[in-house]
Amino acid sequence: MNQLVLVTGATGFIGSHVVAQLLAKGYRVRAAARSVPKLQKIFPNASGLEMVxxxxxxxxxTESLKGVDAVIHMAAELFSKGSPSDHIFEVRSG
Structure with a gap:
């Protein structure tokens, strides 16, 4: 398989599992994260993996998206203060 998938948040718990499963299925993966050294620690010598x-x-x-066939967006800001209700909003239809 030659498809290239960009995965954001690739060092996170779920994001890293998504990357591993894509690689196992033969996809090329461009993993995006705040820390390339952390990516290298999680995925040492991974074939088919680009890190940005x-x-x-x-x-x-813009550069990370060049040549990409699909995007899986797993990145999220983490909040360390306040209760979950401060960050979760209910959407109601009229």
């Missing part, structure tokens, strides 16, 4: 550093969710992804 993306400092924030609002960073410019």
């Amino acid at each position: 550093e993306v400092p924030t969710l609002t960073s410019d992804y």
Whole structure:
């Protein structure tokens, strides 16, 4: 399989599992995270894996998207203060 998939948040718990499963199925993966050294630690010598550093969710992804066939967006800001209800909003239809 030659398809290239960009996975954001690739060092996170779920993101790293998504990357591993894609690689196991033969996809080429471009893993995006805030820390390339952390990616290298999680995926040492992984065949078919490109690693890109993306400092924030609002960073410019233009270069990271070149040649990509699909995007799996797993990146999220983590909140360390306040209760979950401070960060989860209910959507109601009228």
